[in-house]
Amino acid sequence: MTISTQKLYAHSTTQLERSLQRIAQEVLRMGTLVEQSFRLSHQALFAQDVSAIEKINLLEKQIDRYYKQIELDCAKIITLQRPVAQDLRLLSAFMHLVRDLERIGDYAQDLAELSLKLLPYPPHSSLPAVEEMSHNAQGMLATSLVALAELDAEAGREVKKMDDAVDDAYDYLYQIFAEARDIQGGIEPILLLVLTIRHLERMADHATNIGQRVAYIVTGKRG
């Protein structure tokens, strides 16, 4: 079962099924934008790609538009077409899930701004660890989006496990930054890096939420 094809066979579709499929497609489209945004923020942070920032700002506007549109559409379908059981769960999960996606997009934008401020400073020795943390968080987002496409409750729970790795990385890096001594030339780079890992950790959390919403769509239980 997947979000688009649970009951859909090209010819025998009801209006509700068509609407659901359309919304599912919009959610996935928003997901790709958020993923792209995250990827660009990674480039801005670790490859000093300044042009990425401009692209992220453009993407962010689009993401916002999708977010509002999907929320409105979901509400409209719930009131007008009275879905039940899994369809209703799907719609209510979508409404929450786009919020999570939108937040990840926001954090990506913030990360890009942080990268701009980090630009003048020499790279910190822990930067590779931060980069791996970012890779992991991106992997979680990808996994949760696949779980959503496949409506795979198991994969949704998998994301939760991956979140532990990111949390550990956060604690570890936080300790390193907190214990930094003999800082020359101001503490701004440390502050910026702490903010960066904080953002990454939040992004990972939102990805986890998405995974759990998928499990909710399938099983009807909030874990």
Added chain:
Amino acid sequence: MTILAFIVGLLAGLGYALIQHYRLQRRIEKILELLPVTLNESSSLPVLSRLRRAISLFSQDQAAIAAQLEECHQLMEAAPVGYLQVNGLNQLLQCNAYARQLLKIHRWQPERVRLLLELVRSYELDCLIQQTRHCQQSQVEEWVYQATYSATEAGEGDSPQPPKPYQVHLRASSVPLEEGAVGIFLENLQPLVKAQQERDRTFSDLAHELRTPLTSINLVAEALSSRLEPPEKGWVEQMLHNTQRLINLIQDCLELSHLQHNATPTLQTQLLDLPSLLFSAWETLQPIAEQKQISLSYHGRESLEVRGDAERLVRVFLNILDNSIKYSPPQGVIVVQVTVDSIPENHTDESDSWITIDIVDSGKGFQDQDLDYVFDRLYRGDPSRQQPTQTPLTAKPTTPNLQSGSVQSGSVQSGSVQSGSGLGLAIAQQIIQAHHGTIQAQNSPQTGGAWIQIKLPVFH
């Protein structure tokens, strides 16, 4: 009496049966008429046999078509380009092996209809499909496809590997099909991009390697020329002149690859007055211009502020104006026009506006087939106008070397006395792009002269 009744009844029954028989025959004939003419050759055979024959022919035909279709599918599957096909609802219907490998689609099963976005999370591809469907026209798009593997996609390994990002340069060409369906061909541009990078690297490595020996040859030649008497002195001077030209070429190569790799960050930007930059470039070129009695005609503001790298922008004007002088006939005029888009004279906020600089010479212009390539490095339009072959050693150096510091490229016009390095316009393009501007070459519709248009954003 009974016999009569029996006979009447029999006749009535027979008549009825006959009528039924005819009706059935007519119906079968109607059915036969539905078949394509090729299968329905009229013959004297009974209609039922004809039907049977038609059906068997029909199923043979169908089997042949099915086999053909299967063959097409196999060909498509084995094609060395990627192919995707989506229907009007954006569901992925076809997807060959190459496309699966290129886009890393691991979860595709032909029997399950899925949304394309569920399998390939690429916004660019999605946009391309929508656009093709909307305009009903083929579109081509190039972009870098990036993907992050999810834990489930990454494969069989139990240990959760850190997700590896994947990226590939793609070119997609779309074809609109019936009922909103869209077919997409995918090409892998990665080898091309790699080859290009390698070419650039070789180019700059080579330039580096050549520079040192050339400089020492030049020094030796200089030392020699002061000690020699004619005619040997003349030979050495010619050698000097030519090594100097080579050194300039090498310098340009290095400059070009430097600009290509880290252009924007290395610019030393400041607020500059654009017209005075232009005039300072023109002053440098004055000696050559005077030789041909070429004049510059400037139209535009007295002063105009622009943020940029002074040295590099002067370089751009030098390269372009030098070309213009070279290809203008004697007593020609080079027209330079500077305009600023969409702001009133006294308006202070120029943040979103563009400065357009048009430089038009009075020569014969570029040849049409060269227009696309004038910014390519070392491109020369007409092969017959290529670098003139070296004059024999015994000849005396002719003209004094006025142009030694200048560079030209795009020697696509006629009448070159002394050819440049062929890198001038390429360098100009790199510099303008580093300033986030654009540069275009075309021919002036009025005079037919070469027309270079530069657009620069105004940053404040």
